[in-house]
Amino acid sequence: MIALNRPLARRRFTPYLFLAPALVLLGIFVAYPIASVVFYSFTEYDIVRDPVWVGLENYERLIDDATFWKALTNSLVYLLVTPIIIGLSIALAIAVNRRLRGIHLFRALYYVPAVSGSIAIGISWRWLFDTNGFFNGMLLAAGIIDEPVQWLADPAFVLPIAMLLTIWAGIGYYAVIFLAGLQNIPEDLYDAARIDGCTDLQTHRHVSLPGLRPQIVFVAVISSLAALKVFDEIYVLTNRTGGILDSGVTMVFYLWRQAFRLSEAGYASAIAIALLLVTLAFSIVNVRILERGSERD
Amino acid sequence: MATIEAAVSLVRARPRRRPLRTAAWYVVLVGMAVVTVFPFAWMLLTSLKGPNDAIFSVPPQFLPSDPTIDNYVRVWNQLPVARFFLNSIVASVALTILGTLVTALAAYPLAKMRFRGRDAIFYLLLATLIVPVQLTYIPSFVLAVKVFNYYDSLPALILPNLAAAFNIFLLRQAFRGVPNELLDAARIDGANEIRIWWHVMLPIVRPSLVTVAIFSFVTSWNDFLWPSLMLPTMENKTLPVGLAALQGVFSSDFRAIAAGVTMTVVPILVFFIAVQRYFVRGLAGAIKG
Numbered sequence: 001m002i003a004l005n006r007p008l009a010r011r012r013f014t015p016y017l018f019l020a021p022a023l024v025l026l027g028i029f030v031a032y033p034i035a036s037v038v039f040y041s042f043t044e045y046d047i048v049r050d051p052v053w054v055g056l057e058n059y060e061r062l063i064d065d066a067t068f069w070k071a072l073t074n075s076l077v078y079l080l081v082t083p084i085i086i087g088l089s090i091a092l093a094i095a096v097n098r099r100l101r102g103i104h105l106f107r108a109l110y111y112v113p114a115v116s117g118s119i120a121i122g123i124s125w126r127w128l129f130d131t132n133g134f135f136n137g138m139l140l141a142a143g144i145i146d147e148p149v150q151w152l153a154d155p156a157f158v159l160p161i162a163m164l165l166t167i168w169a170g171i172g173y174y175a176v177i178f179l180a181g182l183q184n185i186p187e188d189l190y191d192a193a194r195i196d197g198c199t200d201l202q203t204h205r206h207v208s209l210p211g212l213r214p215q216i217v218f219v220a221v222i223s224s225l226a227a228l229k230v231f232d233e234i235y236v237l238t239n240r241t242g243g244i245l246d247s248g249v250t251m252v253f254y255l256w257r258q259a260f261r262l263s264e265a266g267y268a269s270a271i272a273i274a275l276l277l278v279t280l281a282f283s284i285v286n287v288r289i290l291e292r293g294s295e296r297d
Numbered sequence: 298m299a300t301i302e303a304a305v306s307l308v309r310a311r312p313r314r315r316p317l318r319t320a321a322w323y324v325v326l327v328g329m330a331v332v333t334v335f336p337f338a339w340m341l342l343t344s345l346k347g348p349n350d351a352i353f354s355v356p357p358q359f360l361p362s363d364p365t366i367d368n369y370v371r372v373w374n375q376l377p378v379a380r381f382f383l384n385s386i387v388a389s390v391a392l393t394i395l396g397t398l399v400t401a402l403a404a405y406p407l408a409k410m411r412f413r414g415r416d417a418i419f420y421l422l423l424a425t426l427i428v429p430v431q432l433t434y435i436p437s438f439v440l441a442v443k444v445f446n447y448y449d450s451l452p453a454l455i456l457p458n459l460a461a462a463f464n465i466f467l468l469r470q471a472f473r474g475v476p477n478e479l480l481d482a483a484r485i486d487g488a489n490e491i492r493i494w495w496h497v498m499l500p501i502v503r504p505s506l507v508t509v510a511i512f513s514f515v516t517s518w519n520d521f522l523w524p525s526l527m528l529p530t531m532e533n534k535t536l537p538v539g540l541a542a543l544q545g546v547f548s549s550d551f552r553a554i555a556a557g558v559t560m561t562v563v564p565i566l567v568f569f570i571a572v573q574r575y576f577v578r579g580l581a582g583a584i585k586g
Contacts, residue, residue: 012412014406014410014490015406015410015412015415016406016412018402018403018405018406018490018494019402019403019406019407019418021399021402021403021459021460022399022400022402022403022459022460022465023403023418023460025399025456025457025459025460026422026425026460026462028440029433029437029440029456029457029458029460030425030428030433032436032440033432033433033434033435033436033437033440034428034432034433036435036436036439037432037433037435037436040435040436047435047438047439047442092329095322095325095326095329096326098322100319100322100323100326103326106326106329106330108569108570108573109330109333109334110329110330110333111569111573112333112334112337112566113333115515115519115565115566115569116337116519116562116565116566117518117519117521117536117537117540117561117562117565118519118521118537119519119521119537119540119541120537120540120558120561120562121336123540123543123544123554123558124336124337124339124340124555124558125336127339127340127343127551127554127555128336128339130353132353133353134339134357136355137353137354137355137356137357138356138357140355140356141355141356141357168332168333172333176576225426225427225429228429229429229430229431231431231521231522232521232522235521235522235541236541236544239544252429252431252522255431255434256431256434256522259434259435260438260526265435268435269435272429272431272432272435275429275431275432276428276429276432279427279428279429280427283427
């Protein structure tokens with residue numbers, strides 16, 4: 001940075017002018033809403049009429065609300081998709097990181113779910129898992145089951161199927177990230193490992209995994225934040241109900257249902273604050289790691 | 298970015314003299330491809346089935362024996378699918394162009410200028426990455442109805458999403474890679490900062506801009522929850538919201554639903570295949586160690 005013969009005042013304001021549009025927008029659409037949600041969480045509010053102050057009532061209700069705890073538990077269980085996605089997408093990246101004929105086609109195919117949108121893939125999965133759907137058809141034909149399984153009508157299956165959907169849709173996307181990381185690892189390291197007599201598996205453990213550290217951190221942060229916010233999959237798979245006995249209800253789904261189906265925006269705001277606290281608690285560590293990774297370059 | 302391209306092209310493949318091994322890899326790759334593509338293939342096949350084809354049977358019938366485009370015609374006639382497409386295109390293109398500009402503007406001083414509050418602003422931006430966007434939907438809904446009056450129109454999808462902190466972060470990384478000497482040279486030539494931004498910075502980080510643009514486009518194209526809250530009128534819906542409505546309209550008409558899903562997935566796939574190169578390259582550049 002060198003100072004030039006330019007009026008000092010103008011130079012001093014320049015950075016803020018560049019930042020102004022983004023900061024104004026973030027102020028209106030992020031900062032203000034957060035402040036409002038905090039306020040609404042202490043009110044009874046149906047979005048139409050003015051909010052009425054009720055103090056801690058919403059939070060007291062939250063503590064005694066079994067559905068809220070169910071939603072919180074489901075959202076935390078949903079975090080299990082993160083390690084699974086990381087493991088599988090690294091494996092996939094290693095698999096496609098080689099020169100085979102048609103490899104580009106495969107890479108593109110694996111990416112299909114990530115770009116086709118959660119609603120489209122959610123609908124296709126809903127029909128695959130329908131009681132009269134493809135999977136029951138196959139399982140019945142193979143004689144593995146005698147009766148159709150009530151996949152999406154069984155409280156034990158709703159959340160796992162949604163998680164499976166998230167994993168299936170995410171692997172291709174995250175594998176592209178890991179693939180890029182693999183291709184930045186110097187080939188010499190692999191040569192050295194081979195000369196030292198490492199097996200393929202050992203090579204990947206001692207060369208690929210350490211080399212992928214920035215990508216692993218990134219994917220861990222992104223996919224776990226996404227898991228805490230899951231909504232679309234649940235919405236489509238359960239046809240807006242949240243599943244039988246609320247078995248698929250997540251934090252965001254519960255927030256949405258209370259605010260926009262049941263017009264309880266005050267109570268929903270308390271749920272939103274709980275979601276924020278969970279996400280914050282979970283992210284403090286993550287963000288530190290992300291920052292450290294990004295400041296190194 | 299040049300280094301990434303170089304790195305990618307440098308990926309050396311060892312000569313393979315083990316056909317069995319190669320075959321085994323193909324089995325893995327094909328198996329994975331089947332798992333990935335199957336739900337879409339099933340939708341496509343179902344969408345082509347005529348009334349004489351079973352959609353539920355044991356074992357399932359794969360190929361339509363009586364193929365027809367009737368299902369597509371029905372969906373097209375009952376729902377304003379063309380409007381869904383148009384709305385999605387308008388909202389996504391507007392968001393992509395304006396959003397890329399806004400975030401590129403914000404990223405420049407964060408990367409290349411020293412000023413009071415820079416770190417504070419940067420950390421605040423990072424913090425917004427953590428905040429679940431759904432948290433803001435209740436107040437944003439109120440703003441849309443009572444302040445901005447854009448409820449049930451496309452600006453409701455564009456304005457709140459313009460300043461994506463993630464994109465600012467990504468572009469800041471890209472700007473930081475531009476040598477300071479270049480900027481100093483431009484400053485000595487008397488260029489002001491906005492000219493430097495437009496004529497020096499933006500051309501150099503073009504690959505990152507393309508990445509941000511594609512990210513924005515795909516994210517916006519697939520966004521569902523917020524558009525579903527904002528667009529109650531059928532004619533105003535975007536594709537994902539229209540798709541969800543399709544399930545309501547054709548509740549158990551699986552053939553029509555399959556046709557609707559296929560119709561909406563194909564264009565985005567074509568688009569993605571066209572820009573795939575940039576997408577992959579951008580992801581690679583975004584997360585270097």
